[in-house]
Amino acid sequence: MSPSATPSPQQLKLTPEPPHPAAPSAGTQDPERYWLENVYKGAEHQLTVRAVVAGMLIGAVMCLSNLYVILKTGWSLGVTITACVLSFAAFSALRAVGLVKKEVTALENNAVGSVASGAGYMTGGGNMAAVPALLMLTGTLPSAGWLVAWFAVISTMGVFAAIPIKRQLVNVEQLPFPTGTATAETLQALHGHDEGSRGKARYLGLAGLVGAVIAFWREGRASWLAWNLPSKLSLPFTIMGKPAGAWTLSFDLSLLLIGAGALVSFKTGWSMLLGAIFTYGFLAPEMVSRGVIPEVTYKAINGWALWTGASVLVSSGLLSFAFQWRSVAKSFKALSGLFGKNTEEEKDVLADVECPPTWFPLGFLVLGPIVVGLMAYLFQIPWWAGVIALPLSVVMGVIAARVTGETDTTPTKALGPVTQLLYGALLPGNLAANVMSANATGGVGLHSADLLTNLKTGWLLGANPRKQFIGQLFGVLAGAAVVVPAFNLLVPSADVLGTEEFPAPSSLVWAGVSKMLVNGVNSLHTSARIGAVCGLALGVALVLLDRWAPKKAKPFIPSASGLGLSIVIPGASSISFFIGAAIAEVLRRKKAKLAEATVLPVSSGFIAGESLMGIAVAMLKAFGMMPK
Template sequence: PGTLGGVSLERLGFALETGLMPVGGGALLGVRVTASMLLGALVVHGVVAPRLMAAGVVPVDGDFLAWALWPGAAALTTTSLLQFALQARVFGRALRGLRTRGRVAPHPVEALQVPGRWLAAGLLVLTPATVALAHVGFGVPVPHALFAVALSFVLCLISCRVTGETDVSPVGALGQVTQLTYGVLRPGDVQANLATAGITVNATSSAADLLTDLKAGHLLGAHPRRVFLAQLLGCVVGSLVVVPLFYLLVPDASALGTERFPAPAATVTAGVARVLASGLGAVSPDLRTAMAWAALAAAVLTLGEQALPERLRRWTPSAVGVGLACLLPASTCLGFFLGGLG
């Protein structure tokens, strides 16, 4: 019972989370991130949502999370890229270390890590294969397919940062970043929009999953190289099993979106691609304004966290936590917070 701005609390998503997964996740994240998620939920779902519904921007019976996803993606992208820029000196030292590695004796720990040459070999094989598949199978121009591969690196960085800090992977939001980008680069090309989103979403999802597996492997005593090889073997076996099974269950695209295979994420992605078919102008002015304000707020929180002394940083809201509140129901954010208190 109860309302906010004439909208019922239940409709706004304020309810007690009965599932244990958010509570368990909150116990791992701690109070700062989960409190930031609750703060973001109170602002986004408790203040912004009723005002938008009262103004008719979002229908009362509509999907507010579909609207809030865009500013949430803007906030997560801004804070992750800004953090990357602020740590440029660290990456510079790492690159210098790569150049001088051959002059010093190898550290014993390096035998447990994934060699850099494996990454280079994978890039040399998979980049042309991905570009060729996008070009031949979906008609994506080669330069745009190459750009999608490059964009995947940036989005993987964001995905790994958010996953490492919150244990929640923002794959859906990052997919919208790709779709928005190609809505500008290739307006009207729905097929290219979907194909490039598929490239980046699969890369970011795999990066987040591998990061989670590395953490689990570390807790179980497995070193990174073994976890990587297990993942590689899983990719090969999984492809041989899942692809034929998928074609058996879903012979063509018409099977998706039905009661048997609702595929909500795919439906949303296809809907966004159709909306962006006419370019960035298809994004409403109020949504663009919300994205700008979300990016500005994320930048202020990120810079403020860096500027404050160590003893005060724990009281600074996490930009990642607040941004995730745009992507999750308020009840889920409350569940994370209750877990964080434990």
């Protein structure tokens, strides 16, 4: 999904999609009719009240977890598979104690996943990059109520944007949507009484408990705790007479970061270690010795290194996106038919199952003026510039959906800067417009792609797409209501951002791009400009090498995204990512079955347990129930 720590199909050990009843034989001309007659399970319970409630609760919890993680690492983590496992475990436990009579079905659990995904991904699509960036740039944000309305409307518009392209991408072309396919396989295993899948639920729960205990032991200031775990342990050497920890080269006692590292590829992990050593072990000390970086603190180092890291991330993201030009071309071709009249409507075999085509224009007619009004009132974006964002968001939604369907990566890193560049030209000097217009288009793109990923799962299982659409709407409302107060709790002021506690790297990149567009390149220190040019060239070179180098050489070419990220987050975070990635890689090579059973659930448990406990401790401190 979003550029995130969501495991790839290779990490999940997915085989190529097996022959499935949803795929007609070579002689069948109408895949939709075949699906309706052979796969669709309309009579089964799907979007039940308990599924909606469970999905909203699980989605809210995962939204909180993702918020904490994205402020720490810049990545959002996968939601749907974890949500379905949690839902299965919760309903099984409730049934065991007699509080629930009927066992949850696969399609009901699929509905839980749709609702939870809508809520859990409220941190993606630029939401938790743009809002922190706006806070850093201006020092203020709209009130909580207005921000909830903003997130809810943008996300809802993204859900409606998926309607006109769903049937082409999912039903007709049957794009893989790897996360959607993996979720369908997970649900089939869980509800087919697969003991291995049930074991994954237990691993997730135990790991979550361990992660929560470690987080409380480290962050909690309870009177009954004899001592707290240190946050970090400095590596045992000095640089320029200062301990390595002063340069952020420490071992971070965080299972969250190790768990996140286990969910990325080993290539990304070692690339992050390489970037951390180069940035904080060599480059930063050299710049301090020259007086370019004024002091040995993470914030001071990051203020200089940001431009190099941002250039690597933006240039590699844009070039990778450009290489997907065939997908983009198909997306634009599809746009021509969005408002065309459907001459086959009377023969539509799925008219009672799919969302009516009229829902898309009606949704935008209702939501569009609200979005334009919010852009003008909250962010002082002229109405005409807000109107331009509406068709642009549809374009971004179509592109994001197709690219996600084919690659499992929503190209937020590429689409966000494109919108920023456009509005930088349209409204020079308007920082809020530059950041929040990209938030609008990015939010629509992400939630459109997210719904289609869930609908892919439903297509394989025989679920009702209209009910999944409605479930997604419940989810985005829950996510919007949760993410804003939680963000305000964790980030009471801009001073918290860009620190070792909350590096917020994606926000730093968005804020940096806006600053550069408004103030011009000449406002940067000469060395920072050189770093930005070097980062630009490095990002391009790494993408080209990864694409064109001999197959045997590719494992030794650093990951552009991993290297770029390591330059803008503390060195300790990159070290932990590497440790997690290395542990997972060793397990996959030496104990493949054990890795398949444990890596995903244990990593997800560590992340969920620590992040939720971190938020709980922050709440206790904020309400005076625990010393700060």
